[in-house]
Amino acid sequence: METKTQDICEITTEPIRPSRLNELFDDPSCGALTTFTGKVRDHHKERAVLSLTYEANTPMSEKILREIIGEARRALEVKRLIVVHRIGDLSVGEVAVWIGVESAHRDSAFGACRYIIEEIKKRVPIWKKERGVDGSERWLEVC
Amino acid sequence: MKITIRYFAQLKDQLHRDWEVMTVGDYANPGEVLRLIFPKTKEYEVMKRYLRVAVNSEYARMGDLLHDGDEVVFIPPVAGG
Numbered sequence: 001m002e003t004k005t006q007d008i009c010e011i012t013t014e015p016i017r018p019s020r021l022n023e024l025f026d027d028p029s030c031g032a033l034t035t036f037t038g039k040v041r042d043h044h045k046e047r048a049v050l051s052l053t054y055e056a057n058t059p060m061s062e063k064i065l066r067e068i069i070g071e072a073r074r075a076l077e078v079k080r081l082i083v084v085h086r087i088g089d090l091s092v093g094e095v096a097v098w099i100g101v102e103s104a105h106r107d108s109a110f111g112a113c114r115y116i117i118e119e120i121k122k123r124v125p126i127w128k129k130e131r132g133v134d135g136s137e138r139w140l141e142v143c
Numbered sequence: 144m145k146i147t148i149r150y151f152a153q154l155k156d157q158l159h160r161d162w163e164v165m166t167v168g169d170y171a172n173p174g175e176v177l178r179l180i181f182p183k184t185k186e187y188e189v190m191k192r193y194l195r196v197a198v199n200s201e202y203a204r205m206g207d208l209l210h211d212g213d214e215v216v217f218i219p220p221v222a223g224g
Contacts, residue, residue: 038224050168055152055214060200061223085223097224117224125197125216126223127152139153141220 009065009083016086016095021055025102034089034109038097040090054087054096057125068119076108083116085126086132109128144169144212148176153219173215174205194218
């Protein structure tokens, strides 16, 4: 959903396209755009990973994402924030979460981007089940 | 009063259901509801430490009062991002 400030935060089942999301940042008053792309990695600790299944309490996740970007906005001088998290089955290399922050200067952009991903990992009710190459499955906890 | 409980992730797998409607007494709290789901003391104590709780999409405490029509979600450790 989009707010008056043009921020976007959503949970999606569709593939995330970073290049398309990058194009949404075009404010000429901003000298900095920081983005974070979280992808499915091919290993977790010593275990080879085949895929991840993400599950979310979607209404609560979107609500908490809005709270998180509101906190980032109150603490830092940022112009636009976009956060998209995908749920469903994702293979190695696919994008699970994408964050973009545009601001006049780089300090705010870096700071807000970092803050958002760290808070997502602590607070947003999203879970992931890892499927190993050996076929075993397990729900992961914060990493 | 009637409340709706939703389960996700490992809790959903463990309980083999993703939601249910439960009738609870007036002045019930999430801790008491958890006790109804896990009646064995040892398991209840483990779950109470392991899970967080949300009521109507807001994080809440196990001792908070519930109201008729509330939606309760017991939240296993989150792993977004």
